[in-house]
Amino acid sequence: MRVRSSVFALATMAMIQPVTAHAEGLAGAYLAGRAAAISGDHAQAAAYFDRALLLDPGNPFIVSNAVFAHAALAEWEQAAAVAEGLPEGADGQELVALVQFVRHVAEDDLQAAIDMIEAGNGPGPLANDLARAWLTFGQGDMSGAVDLFEALASERGLEELAALHLALARAAVGDFEAAHEILSGATGVQITNTERVVRARAVVMLQLDMRAEALDLLDGYTQAVPDPGLLALQAQVGSGETIPYDFVITAQDGVAEVFFTVAQLLSGDRNTTLSLLMAQAAQGIDADHTDAMVLAGELMSASEQFQQAAVTFAAVPEGDPNYIEAQMGRAEALEDLGQQEEAIAILAALAEARPDLASVQAAYGDILRRAERFEEAIDAYTAVLSLVDTDLPRYWFIYYARAISYHQIDNWDPAEADFRRALELNPEQPNVLNYLGYSLVEQRRNFDEALDMIQRAVAARPESGYIIDSLGWVYYRLGRFDEAVAPMERAVELEPNDPIVNDHLGDVYWVNGRYREAEFQWHRALSFNPEPDEAARIRRKLDVGLYEVLEEEGGVGALTEQ
Template sequence: MTQRRAALFALALAAAAAAAAAPVAAQQTRGLAGSYLAARAAIGTNDYEAAARYYARALIRDGRNPELLQNAIVAQMGLGNLARAEPIARQMRATGADSQIANLVLLTDRLAREDWSGALEDFEAGMSVGPLVDGLVEAWARYGAGDIDAAHDAFDAVADATGMPAFGRYHAALARAAAGDMAAAEEIFSGGADGSEMRLTRRGLIARAQVLSQLGRNEEALSLIADTFGADLDPGLAALRARLAAGETVPFDLVRDARDGAAEVFFTVAGALRGEAQSSYTLLYSRAAEALRPDHVDAILLSAGLLDQMEQYALATETYQRVPRDHPRFHVAEIGRAEAFERSEREDEAIAVLERLAETHGDQPIVHITLGDMLRRMERYADATPAYDRAIALFTEEREEHWVVHFARGITHEREDQWPQAEADFRKALELNPGQPSVLNYLGYSFVEMQENLDEAMDMIREAVAARPDSGHIVDSLGWGLYRLGRYEEAVEHMERAAELLPVDPIVNDHLGDVYWAVGRRIEARFQWNRALSFEPEPEEAERIRRKLEVGLDRVLAEEGAPPLHGDEARSAGADIADGGTPAGDDG
C-alpha cells in the first residue's frame, strides 16, 4: 500500500471500527424489535429514505444507542439532509461516543455557518475527522477567520506531511489564488523550483487556466487545455477556451472564499476515496461538499454516481436532476440519469432522455456514443449504428481513445451482417490503438468462425492472449481457433484453461465439450455439454447442445452441412455412432 493510500485508509478506519462494534450495540436494542430490524435492513441495502424513517422511530425508544445514532446520521447524510443529521450528531457527542462520522457532520455544520472560530476551537479540543481533512479544513478555517499568513503556513504543513503533498499543494495553490496572489498560485501549480508540475483533475486544470488568464498568459492556458483534452471539448471547457482565445481575462472563481475551499476539501477527499472505500462512506464527503456549496455541480454528479453504484436509482436520478439545464455539465447529468434509468429497467425512459439530449446537445460526441452503447446493449443494432456514425462525424481529430467507438460500431455492423464495414471499423480501432486485446480477439475470432484469414486470425488471438492471459473469453478464442483448424490436442489445454477462468460460462463449457469429443473423450464431452445447459445458454444454442447429447457432435455437424471432424481422434470419437452404437457418452 502506498503512503497516499495509507493516509486515505485511515479515513475509513473509524467507520470500519464502528461497524465491528455493531454486535455489542445490537444487544442493547432487543427491545426495539420491528423498527430496529427494519432500520438495519434498510441501511444494509443503502435505502436511506426507509433507514431514516425507521431509525427515527428507534431513537425515540433508545436515544443514546451509538449504533442507532451513527446509522441515523449516515441515512440523513445519504439523503443530503445536513440540517437533520446535525442534531443527531450533537446527540451522539453528548453520549460521549467518539464518532468520525458525527464529527464530520458537526464540522460541516460549523463551516456552513462560517463559524471559523468554532471550527478551530473544535480542532484544538481534539475533535478529528481524519488527518487529511483536519489539516486542510483547519487551514481554510484560518483563512476564513482572516489569518491568511497562518492559513498559508497550515497549507504548506499539509503539503510537507508524508503521504499528503499533492492534496496540500493543490489547496495551497487555490488559497493563494483566492487571496489574489496569482503568481504564487501558478508557482505551486507549475512545480516551483523543482519543476515537478502538478497533475491536475478537470477542476484543477480549470483553476490553473483561470490563474494563467489572471496573469495575462491566455496562450499558455490554451496550450494547457489543448495538451490535456485535445480539440474535442465538453461545453464547459469549450466556453473557457473561447473566452481565452478572445483575449478575455477570465476571473478566478473555482474557489471564491473559505467556505468554497472547505467544500473543495470534502470533494477532493471524496474523489480520492472513490474506489478505495465503500460508496456509502465516500458519499458522506460528497454530500458534505454539496452542503457547503450547493452549486458545486461536480459534487452533485459524484453523489449521484455513488448512489447509482449503490443501486439507489430513484435517489440518483433525483440528484442528477438538481444540475441546472443551462449548466455546462448538464449533459453529463442527463447521461447519468439515463444510465440510472437503464439499470433500473426503465429502458424506454432512458432512451427518451438520451434522444432529447441528442437534440439539445448534439454537438457532443459522448451523447451519441452513450446512446449507441445503450441501444447496442438492448441489441437494437440497426438503431445503434447511426448514433455511432454521428459521434465519429463529430471528431475533429483522430485520438487513441476513439478506438472504442470504432470497435463498438464494428460490433453493430457485424451483428447486422455487414462484415466489410465491420472489418474496416475493427482495423481502424487497431490503427488507433495497436495491439488492443479486445479488438484483436473479436476480429480474430470472427475470422476463425468464417474460416477466413486463419493465419492472421491465430496471430491476432495469440497476441491478445499474451496481453491478457487471464481473460477467459480470449483464451477460449485461442482454444476454439485451434479446434477449428483441426488441431484438437493443442486445443484441449487452452479450452480447459478457459473453463477454469470462466467456469459458469455456457459457451466456454460447450466449446470444451466439443474439443473433448474431438479427441475421443466422450464422457467428459457429455459432462461439459450438460454443464453448459445448466448455465442457461441462448435458446438456439441450448437446442443444439441437446441435439449433440442425443446423437453426438459428428451427426450434428453432418446435419448442419458442416465439414466433419478429421484426424485419428475424431474418427475414434465417432466410431460408435457410425457403427450404430450408443450416442455420445452413453457408456453405461
C-alpha cells in the same frame, strides 16, 4: 500516504454494534437498517434507523447509525437534528462532531469550527490543518492562513495538497500572479492537472490577460480528456468572453474544497464510505459544489447504489458545467437499475442538444448497442468519428463498437473494415483481435490469420475464458482436435457457467471420442439457459450426436479452403 479518520472507524463500528431489542418492531427496524447500511443503501438505512429511534430514543448505536446514514446522503440538517439525541459520553461522538463542524462552517460560525479543531474534534487528521487555514483566512488573517498552508507543505506527502490550497487562497484575495506561479509549478511543487485544477488555472490566467495560454492549457487537456465542462469553458475563452474569477472566494468555499480534495484522494479505495462522507460534507457547506455532487454519484454507483446515484446526478442543474457529465452518469445508473428506455431517452436528448460533443454521441451509441438497436448505434458512432481526429489511437474503440454493430446486423464488409481499422490504431488490442479472429473462424476463412490473432489475444489476456475459448475453437475448426482440448478445458475453468463455452467443450470432447464427457458438457450448457436456438441445437446433439448435426449443417472442421 495513509489517510484515515476516526470518523471512518466510528461509522464502521456503528454498523456492526448490536442493539438490545425491547420490542419486535425495534429489532426489525434496527436489523433492516443495519443490513441496508452494510450494503451501502444509505437511503433505506436512514429510513429504518429513524423508525428505530422513534421506538428507542437516545439509543447511542441507533443514533450513530442514523447520523451516518443522513450524512452520507448529504442530509446535514437531519443528521444534526438526530445527533442532538446522542447521550454525552456515548460512542459516536466523532461522527456527531463532523456533523457539528459542517454545520458551523455552513452557518458562518468560523470560530466555533476553529474551537472544535483545537479541542481535537475536527474533521480528521488530513482535513484539520487545511480547514484551519481556510477558517483563519475567513477571519481576515491572510498572513496566518499562509503560515498554516506553508507549514503543512513542509510535511512529506502533503506538499501538493497544501500548495493547491495556498494557490486558491492567493486567488481568492486577488493575488493572481502568485496563484498562477503556484498552479503552474514554478514554485517547485507540481500540481496534478485534474479537471477542477485546470479550470482554476485557466480562469486565473484570464485575470492576468493570458488568454492564449489559457486556451493552450484547455486545448491540451481536452485533447486527452474531452470533459464537457472544460470544452464549454474553452469555447467561452476562445470567443473572447470576459470570465471573472469565482472559483473559491470565501472560507466556506475553501473548507468545502478541502473536503472535496480529501474525497478525491480517498476515492480510489475499495471501501468508498469515507470518500462519500467527505464529498457530501463538501456539499453540506457549499450546496453549489457540483463537482462534489458528481463525485458522490460516482461513488454511489461504484457501491451499486444506483437509485441514489441517479437522484444525486439529477440534482446537478441544467446549465452547470457538470450538467452533461451528471446526466451521463444518471443514464448509466438508470440502465444499471434496468430502466434502459429512460436512460436511452436521457442520452438521446443530450445527443440532440449537443451534436458537437463526441463523448455524448459515444455514450449514446454504447447504450443503443447494449439495447441491440444496432442501426441507430452505427449512426451515433459515425457521428463520433465525424467530430474527432480519427488518427488518434484512443478512437480504436469507436471503430470496434461500430464493427460489432455492423456484425450484429449481418453487414460483414464494413464490420471487417472497422475491426481492421481498430487494429491499425491499437495493433495488440486483445478484444479486437479476439472478436475479428473468432469471426473469421466462424466464417471458415483466413484460419492462419485468425489463429495468429487469437494467440496474440491470449498472450495479452491469459485469464480471459472467452478469449481462450476462441483459441480452442480455432483449433477445432482447423481439425486440430487434440490441441483444442486443453484450451477449451481451461476456458470452462475460467467461465464455468457460460453455456457457449460449455457447449464448445462438449463438441471438442466429442470429436476426440470422449462421448460421455461430451454429453455431460452439453447437459451443463443447457442448465445455464442458452439462447433458444442454441438450446435447440444442443438438444439435437444429445439426440443424434455431433456428427449428425454437423452433417445437417454442412460439415466439420476446416471444410473451406484457407
